[in-house]
Amino acid sequence: xxxxxxxxxxxxxxxxxxxxxxxxxxxxxxxxxxxxxxxxxxxxxxxxxxxxxxxxxxxxxxxxxxxxxxxxxxxxxxxxxxxxxxxxxxxxxxxxxxxxxxxxxxxxxxxxxxxxxxxxxxxxxxxxxxxxxxxxxxxxxxxxxxxxxxxxxxxxxxxxxxxxxxxxxxxxxxxxxxxxxxxxxxxxxxxxxxxxxxxxxxxxxxxxxxxxxxxxxxxxxxxxxxxxxxxxxxxxxxxxxxxxxxxxxxxxxxxxxxxxxxxxxxxxxxxxxxxxxxxxxxxxxxxxxxxxxxxxxxxxxxxxxxxxxxxxxxxxxxxxxxxxxxxxxxxxxxxxxxxxxxxxxxxxxxxxxxxxxxxxxxxxxxxxxxxxxxxxxxxxxxxxxxxxxxxxxxxxxxxxxxxxxxxxxxxxxxxxxxxxxxxxxxxxxxxxxxxxxxxxxxxxxxxxxxxxxxxxxxxxxxxxxxxxxxxxxxxxx
Numbered sequence: 514x515x516x517x518x519x520x521x522x523x524x525x526x527x528x529x530x531x532x533x534x535x536x537x538x539x540x541x542x543x544x545x546x547x548x549x550x551x552x553x554x555x556x557x558x559x560x561x562x563x564x565x566x567x568x569x570x571x572x573x574x575x576x577x578x579x580x581x582x583x584x585x586x587x588x589x590x591x592x593x594x595x596x597x598x599x600x601x602x603x604x605x606x607x608x609x610x611x612x613x614x615x616x617x618x619x620x621x622x623x624x625x626x627x628x629x630x631x632x633x634x635x636x637x638x639x640x641x642x643x644x645x646x647x648x649x650x651x652x653x654x655x656x657x658x659x660x661x662x663x664x665x666x667x668x669x670x671x672x673x674x675x676x677x678x679x680x681x682x683x684x685x686x687x688x689x690x691x692x693x694x695x696x697x698x699x700x701x702x703x704x705x706x707x708x709x710x711x712x713x714x715x716x717x718x719x720x721x722x723x724x725x726x727x728x729x730x731x732x733x734x735x736x737x738x739x740x741x742x743x744x745x746x747x748x749x750x751x752x753x754x755x756x757x758x759x760x761x762x763x764x765x766x767x768x769x770x771x772x773x774x775x776x777x778x779x780x781x782x783x784x785x786x787x788x789x790x791x792x793x794x795x796x797x798x799x800x801x802x803x804x805x806x807x808x809x810x811x812x813x814x815x816x817x818x819x820x821x822x823x824x825x826x827x828x829x830x831x832x833x834x835x836x837x838x839x840x841x842x843x844x845x846x847x848x849x850x851x852x853x854x855x856x857x858x859x860x861x862x863x864x865x866x867x868x869x870x871x872x873x874x875x876x877x878x879x880x881x882x883x884x885x886x887x888x889x890x891x892x893x894x895x896x897x898x899x900x901x902x903x904x905x906x907x908x909x910x911x912x913x914x915x916x917x918x919x920x921x922x923x924x925x926x927x928x929x930x931x932x933x934x935x936x937x938x939x940x941x942x943x944x945x946x947x948x949x950x951x952x953x954x955x956x957x958x959x960x961x962x963x964x965x966x967x968x969x970x971x972x973x974x975x976x977x978x979x980x981x982x983x984x985x986x987x988x989x990x
Contacts, residue, residue, distance in 0.1 A: 531977060532832065532834065534875065534877060535875055535879045536873065536875065537872065537875060538871075539582060539871055540582075540836060540868060541870060542582060542585055543869055544587045547570075548568060548867065549867050550566050550855035550856075550857050551566055551853025551868075552853070552855070553597045554600070554841045554842070555843070556601075556602065558602070560577070560578045562574045562578075563607060564841075565600050567596050567857065569596065571589070571607065572589055573587070574586070588626075590625075590626055591607075596612050596646065597611045597649075598610060598646055599648050603652065606618065607627070610647050610648065610649020613639045613647075614634060615633040615634045615635075615681050616632055634686070634687050637675075637687070642665045642666055644663055644665065644666050644696070645663055645664075645672060646663040647660055647662055648697050648710070649661075650701065653702065653706060653708065655682075656682070658680070659681075659690070659726065660680070660681060661700055661710055662676065663676075663695075663697060664676045664695055664734070664736055664737065667695065667713075667715060668716060669736055670740065674689065675737050676738075677689055677692055677694055677737055677740065678692075678710070689744050689745045690726065691728065691731070692735075692737060692745065693717075693730075693731040693734045693748060694710075694712065694732055695715055695716065695717060695732075695733070696715055696718075697712055699805060699840070701785070701786030701787060703788050703817060704790060707727075708726040709723055709725055709726060711783035711784060711786065712733075712770075714781070714924075717734040717920065717922060718734065718925070719773075719917075720918055721780065722772060722773045722783075722984075723770065723771050723774065723786075723828075724768070724770050725768055725771045725823075725824045730768040733769075735748060735750055735751060751764070753920075753922045754919050754921035754922075755920045755921070756920050757917070759920075760920060768823070769823070769958075771823075771824035771825055772827070775962070775982055779806075779813060779828055781809060782807035782809075784804075784805035784840045784841075784842075785840060785843075786804060786842070787803045788801070788802055788803070789803060789844065790844070794874065795873075797878055797883060798883075801814055802816075803842065803844070804828075805840065805841075808838060808862070809861070810833065810837065810838055810839060810862040810863035811835065811839070812831050812842070812850075813828050813829065813830060814830075815828045818884075821990070822987075825986040826884075826885070827885035827981045827984075829978055829981055835863050836863045837861060837864075837866065837867050838862075840853055852869075852870045853869055854867060854869075854870070881897045881978060883896055887988065887989050889990065890951050890955075891936075891949065891950045892961075895946060895947050898946075898971070898972075899945035899946060900946070900970060901969040901973065902941045905939065905941050906939050908936045908939045908950070909967075912965075913935075913962060914933050914934070915956055915962065916931045916932070916960060917960065930956075930959070932954055934953060934954035934955060934956070935952070935954055936951065937953055938951040955988055958985065960983070961983045961985055963980065963981045963983065964979055965979050965980075
């Protein structure tokens with residue numbers, strides 16, 4: 514009876530049944546009577562955690578790692594900032610990216626609050642439009658901060674460099690790096706140090722996606738092309754309407770989304786990025802990307818690979834049930850995933866206006882598709898545990914459909930050019946950890962949606978999440 518009631522409660526709250534067996538999600542109490550619509554999270558020495566809210570305050574939390582979260586304490590560190598979306602700690606300073614600039618602040622007199630504020634770079638434009646957000650990264654391997662500048666109103670570029678990715682050097686120099694940005698929700702690096710960001714569905718984005726910020730690349734939205742000046746080659750002007758594959762064949766600098774996040778099926782507003790570098794302290798996902806989802810109050814999981822010089826890969830559902838729409842995420846060395854949320858301006862499944870939460874692995878590994886990799890004649894699936902060779906070796910266990918999107922200046926796109934690839938064979942590896950599926954009808958540039966609901970583990974358990982969506986930018990040779 515208790516188990517049935519728990520399952521019902523989880524379904525009502527939007528949590529996948531069984532999640533608590535593998536991952537514990539806990540809400541961290543925030544200061545009483547304070548509005549904490551979080552946009553940034555930074556990890557400080559001595560297990561302190563700094564958060565910045567959209568109203569311009571920075572708070573420092575003690576006890577966010579402790580078992581008893583009722584004992585956390587807070588102190589306000591700074592006020593009067595302009596909606597920081599990106600923050601990190603380095604050498605005694607907090608660096609933050611706010612709408613008009615990259616700033617660093619510190620407590621010089623030791624009284625517990627910031628008193629030194631320095632502008633690092635402010636060489637882009639801002640006009641007061643509600644949507645001219647700026648998202649900033651942690652430092653890359655050269656010490657540069659990557660800054661993403663949202664379009665004006667998410668449609669046009671009315672201020673200098675809106676719709677661009679920039680790098681800010683340690684000396685404060687601004688380097689225009691990528692054109693074609695629309696409405697980013699977060700930025701981060703993979704294990705190799707390459708920069709990625711999440712962009713939202715809209716003009717020139719048929720669906721949301723995770724995109725590789727390859728220096729010198731065009732990311733797809735031409736609205737900010739006119740700012741290139743003499744600092745950057747003129748970006749492409751794509752045909753309207755078209756297909757991404759068609760246009761990137763014409764323009765080599767056009768880098769397609771590494772992983773498309775099919776609208777409504779995977780999420781609707783991707784946000785923060787964390788690469789799992791915890792060496793197994795968060796489960797078996799080392800070097801995989803964790804992507805926040807604002808509208809659905811979820812975290813998705815992505816495995817990436819590079820094929821013919823381009824990133825591509827699969828997205829899987831992962832964690833859900835968060836209290837508000839996720840924006841920032843930050844993973845600590847012990848594997849703890851800190852998550853911040855806000856609903857103001859953007860509705861979400863989470864019922865609270867804001868939240869600060871943490872997620873920890875219980876030590877129990879779910880039976881999942883660990884990664885999905887492209888092969889010349891299909892895909893190879895790797896699992897987190899041995900599979901049942903009977904169900905895993907039966908081609909009828911698997912089903913696949915595929916589609917792409919119209920690449921156009923109109924908002925979003927329906928799924929188009931649908932195909933139904935046929936799975937003709939499934940071969941289980943001797944260790945039962947891999948399955949090679951042979952597919953007739955692979956289509957370059959399409960999202961390939963795989964389902965495997967009948968598949969069982971060697972112990973007879975079903976997959977925790979039986980779906981994957983693979984973006985096939987390139988078919989391996």
